[in-house]
Amino acid sequence: MSTASDLLEIRPEGLYCPPGGFYIDPVKPVDKALITHGHADHARAGHGAVMATSQTLDIMAIRYGEDFTGSRQIANGAQVVNDVSVSFHPAGHVLGSAQIKITHKSTGTAVITGDYSRQPNPACAPFEPIPCDILVTEATFALPVFRHPDPLGEIARVLASIEAFPDRAHLIGAYALGKAQRVIMLLRMAGWDGPIFIHGALQRLCDYHISQGVPLGDLRPATIDRGKKSDFAGQIILGPPSAFAATWAQRFPDPVICFASGWMQVRARARQRGVELPLIISDHVDWPDLTQTITELNPAETWVTHGREDALLRWCELQGRKARPLRLLGYEEEQD
């Protein structure tokens, strides 16, 4: 007799659904891939066919070029793929991010969360809880030390710092997809109506968010014309973390280096990056939300993809829940 656990198996390319004949977020090129969201470790170029939300497909085209896959299929309602039915549901992680629900009429339902968050995020649709037999969850911040604070409180720290150091530029490191737009939206919610300056690497994804109805407001390129360094005093500038390692940051007046990431909860992590103002803003579930989600969905089995799986497995054991690690390789820890 087959069970819900026959819906998925691990192959070197990644998580595979035998009755559907497709992979989910494979780490190597495959014939047919279902993609949860546009982050580089989940969405790779070179597959034969990709099914994803229309926003994720757009984002992949922006990042990898129009020819990132052989063929594209927009996920829209429940669709039959071979012996299973698949549907995509908001994950609350980044624009276009989805959980993937796979149903087989005789064996049951599996939900692959991809990356997800249950904090309100003004830059994307909220997470939708879906009952299932097998929950395949991420575990990026699966340690009981991770409790993400109210992100508006973190933004208030930036604004207080600008008030205290009006002559210094405030440089915020934020990943180009999702985090940057969320930080901008939070600044807008906190009342920062002025221009926000962005590094060139953020431009296209910000433009795309605006086209999708996310009102990012007055964004300007963070380029310095000769002799105008002081124009950035008391201003907010966003750039991808990689730009901070380069000399880019040095062009601004006595910058306060801020970094928006869930990892900023741990002081040593912040100091390693030379961060002066750590902002604990994460697009992943923290420990309370992760454990609460499992409790709420109450799946028969919990499978853990990437992150701190050991701690989550231990928690499941203490709760008397059936759980297993997938130990998928190729996902990066640091992207948040």
Next chain:
Amino acid sequence: MRAFATLLERLAFTPQRNGKIIHLKQYFAATPDPARGLALAAITGDLGLKAVTPSLLRGLAAERVDPELFAMSYDFVGDLAETIALIWQPASTTTDVPLPELVDELSNTPKSQLPARIANRLDTMSANDRYAYLKLATGGLRVGVSGRLARMALADFGSLPLAEVEEIWHGLTPPYANLFAWAEGGEKPEAAAHAPFRPVMLSTPTDLAALNGYDRAEYVAEWKWDGIRVQAVSDQGTRRLYTRTGDDISAAFPDIIDALDFDGTLDGELLIKRDDIIAPFGDLQKRLGRKTVSRKMQESHPAHMRVYDVLMWEGHDLRALPFAERRGQMDQIIKTINQPRIDLSPLLDFATWDDLAALRADPPDAVIEGVMIKRRDSPYLGGRMKGPWFKWKRDPMLIDAVLMYAQRGHGKRSGFYSDFTFGVWDADALVPVGKAYFGFTDDELKELDRFVRNNTTETFGPVRALKPLKVVEVAFEGLNRSPRHKSGVAMRFPRISRIRDDKPAAEADQIQTLRDMLN
């Protein structure tokens, strides 16, 4: 408490010394006595709260959190107080308890009641306050502020001469109300204690190329002995032996204390000396860090002080005199003291810097770690400044070793595999010979971390066993025989000086190379 917690957070994330000083000054200006004095004492390590041990904290955590989940969290965070601060169930409402009240409670609560008191406090604090509170309770603040930097901030705050603050500091006790009063325009406090510690004069490193830019005639040189730098003080019957950071180690060296039969302050090197033979540093190490020392130990490991300088003598402050003059007085002083345990470090005879280089290359004693070079006209100045005194250390010993095990670093390096055990070949097996935690650049650290993640053969708890592939050059300052180690040797100050990707593991050094270095 909240203001103190905010101060600690700001200090921890402000890399520049000047920035730290500004934060401290703002705190001193905005905080009343005695809170600011207690905070200052906490930062300089003078608060003396000793009852809260790491094991007490672990016990608290174990009552609230599954031990396995706690261990995984601690491994990731890398700091016990921070792990507990973060993992503790958040408070529904928080209270801002004044710092003096908490300090008083931590010092006066009976030990048996302390865990419950601390748990109650943690229950009503924010995570940031919990962190500061636990750091306060355990003593090690680790915010990158040395005692000296804190005193600089205080001097700056009150526009006081730093040297005068340093000088009276050891006679003062927390919460330093009289010191803050002075900083705010009041009377300068009397240095209450007898036999105070005086700021020690330190040297900066140099080499032959740099020395060639200086006039040989303006300098004298002496051996740099491989012991620990100390200051011996005898003042109206009170005798003290201090380390160069002002820690009082009198209790561990009663033999030296007995010999301080004079009135003055001497600067020198603490050594172990048997008859005419100076023992290696390892012998001295056996006597360090003790609260008391047995007669037997005093006989088998007799302490000795080799004098470099004199600061005070029979009521006179000699520090403003040129070195050459102080040195002249020292000859007479050592004769007057007339104690076999105290002698004078001899000056070296050399005509040119090259002569000195030759002496340094071939010292007459194995317990010499280089030469000290001093300007004849230099007054004795507390602190480390470039110019008056140089140290020119012997080149480190080097071996090529293979990385065997790695462990995640703590503190600043948490998250990276940065603690390495390395080994050399004994026939065709690797035998571990030491551990190194530093020496590499940040980029090299990332490279090593990547190597560890990709070449792990086995894990034992937090330790990863590695494929024997990575050769590193290890530099160290000396080698002691050690029956405790499988290899029979123990290195001093080993660090990874270079990554030898050019070298296959089979060509790393043999254990015999190390054994030969012992002799």
